[in-house]
Amino acid sequence: MNPGVLQLGRVRLRLPTPDDAAMLRRYRVDNRAHLAPWEPRREPDYFTLENCRRTIIDGIEAARQDRAYAFVVLAPHEQDILASFTLSNVVRGPFQACLLGYGIAAAQQGRGLMHEALQAGLAWAFGDLGLHRVMANYMPRNERSAHLLERLGFEREGYARRYLQIDGQWEDHALTAKIRPDG
Secondary structure: OOOOOEEOOOOEEEOOOHHHHHHHHHHHHHOHHHHHHHOOOOOHHHHOHHHHHHHHHHHHHHHHOOOOEEEEEEOOOOOOEEEEEEEEEEEOOOOOEEEEEEEEOHHHOOOOHHHHHHHHHHHHHHOOOOOOEEEEEEOOOOHHHHHHHHHOOOEEEEEEEEEEEEOOEEEEEEEEEEEOOOO
């Protein structure tokens, strides 16, 4: 299912196409140090144009199979990626759920753009995708994520010790979820 372009007040959301590979590479390279403490350790080829193109092609296939939806958050002119988020590990059947992951460019922090983008993304997940639950996990020291998820209506459901390997270290995570408002 393709959401098309979601036009918001200050940003546009859409699934990337292979033509966006150079823009994705620029976002990754420009934000490498900023995102490193919050992501898995990246090998050098992660930052290549070919890897960015492959990531986008894999994302298109994942969306076609209803497994994941990797969005880019773009400036209105669509020349710069400001942030990204992914609804991954989509599970259907009685669960109807997914995981939410996100990141924002260093220069865009503190402006409310991620909140704006995720509000629209969540509305799409609960509406068009028909999901019942969206889960998001964060490292306890990441106060920005904790605050963002709380503002979006996520509730803390647990705590997982040594949950994910982030920047080469096993990190604890707070586990949160948001349930479809009408469900």
